[in-house]
Amino acid sequence: MTPTITAFESSPDRGRGLARDMRVRWALEEAGQPYDVRLVSFAAMKEPAHRTLHPFGQIPTYEEGDLVLFESGAIVFHIAEGHPGLLPDEPNARARAIAWMFAALNTVEPPIFEYSLATILERGEPWYAQRLPLLEGRVRGRLDELSRRLGDADWLDGAFSAGDLLMVSVLLRSKASGKLDDYPTLCAYLVRGEARPAYQRAFAAQLAVFNSQPSPG
Ligand SMILES: N[C@@H](CCC(=O)N[C@@H](CS)C(=O)NCC(=O)O)C(=O)O
Numbered sequence: 001m002t003p004t005i006t007a008f009e010s011s012p013d014r015g016r017g018l019a020r021d022m023r024v025r026w027a028l029e030e031a032g033q034p035y036d037v038r039l040v041s042f043a044a045m046k047e048p049a050h051r052t053l054h055p056f057g058q059i060p061t062y063e064e065g066d067l068v069l070f071e072s073g074a075i076v077f078h079i080a081e082g083h084p085g086l087l088p089d090e091p092n093a094r095a096r097a098i099a100w101m102f103a104a105l106n107t108v109e110p111p112i113f114e115y116s117l118a119t120i121l122e123r124g125e126p127w128y129a130q131r132l133p134l135l136e137g138r139v140r141g142r143l144d145e146l147s148r149r150l151g152d153a154d155w156l157d158g159a160f161s162a163g164d165l166l167m168v169s170v171l172l173r174s175k176a177s178g179k180l181d182d183y184p185t186l187c188a189y190l191v192r193g194e195a196r197p198a199y200q201r202a203f204a205a206q207l208a209v210f211n212s213q214p215s216p217g
Contacts, residue, residue: 002034003064005075006053007209009039015210017203018176020072021060023169025205027076027162029198031083039209073105073166080162087162100156100163108146109170111138116173139179147183154192168193 005028007021021037028035044050046057053061054070062069062078069075077098080086088094115135122128146167150156155164171190174180180187193199 001065002036003028003062004036004038005063006038006040006050006059006061007206008059009041009044009209010213011206011210013176015207016176017206018173019059019206020169022202022206023072023166024060024062024075024079025202026165026169026199027079027086029201030086030165030196031079033079033083037205037209073101076162076166077101086165088159093158096157097161097163100161101166104163104166104170108142108167111135111142112170112174112179115139115179116177119177136179139174143174143179143183143186147186150185150189152185154189160196164193168199 005021005024007025008019011019013019025035025037040050040059045054045059050061051057053063053068056070058070060070060072060075062075067078069078076086087097115138118128118131118135122131125131155161156167157163168190171180171186172194175187175190180190194203
């Protein structure tokens with residue numbers, strides 16, 4: 001059965017791969033699973049019809065027969081469980097890959113996202129200049145720790161896994177803000193992730209949505 005995911009009709013990042021449907025598209029491409037995309041506007045995301053799929057009125061969602069999922073991590077996990085190649089078969093290695101999925105979403109993404117949100121939404125606030133170094137420090141702390149752990153390895157724990165897929169996805173937001181420039185091993189890690197054919201197909205598909213729209217004015 002071909003799953004359907006939802007994505008932004010009009011992406012705030014102009015299709016640069018930061019919206020969270022990107023990680024779901026990437027997982028589906030790694031799995032070799034064709035999928036359909038339903039584009040939703042910001043207004044439609046907050047309507048009851050979309051909220052039956054996603055209680056928080058966001059993207060991405062995932063529909064496959066009777067199954068409806070929200071949360072990009074849960075969706076990637078579901079795809080990884082149903083297809084070979086995204087989670088190791090050996091039980092301990094599989095558990096560690098899942099731990100990296102949680103680490104990406106629960107430990108590394110929050111400070112990166114918080115920083116990025118502040119630079120967009122809090123710029124005009126009188127306390128912005130005071131708060132920014134604190135947020136930057138939290139991002140740096142995580143990047144320091146992650147780059148130490150990755151060292152010279154290609155991937156976080158042996159072969160590429162859904163843990164890497166989510167970690168690379170999360171780090172891309174830091175690359176966009178220039179915060180990765182001091183971390184050559186993390187930059188190389190991202191290059192490896194972005195070079196994967198499945199990533200490239202997913203990126204092109206997401207960008208095509210933006211490019212198909214008439215330019216404003
Ligand atoms: N934790 C959720 C976050 C989902 C999320 O923040 N989606 C964004 C797009 S990347 C969204 O829909 N933003 C619009 C909004 O919140 O109104 C996930 O990983 O799926």
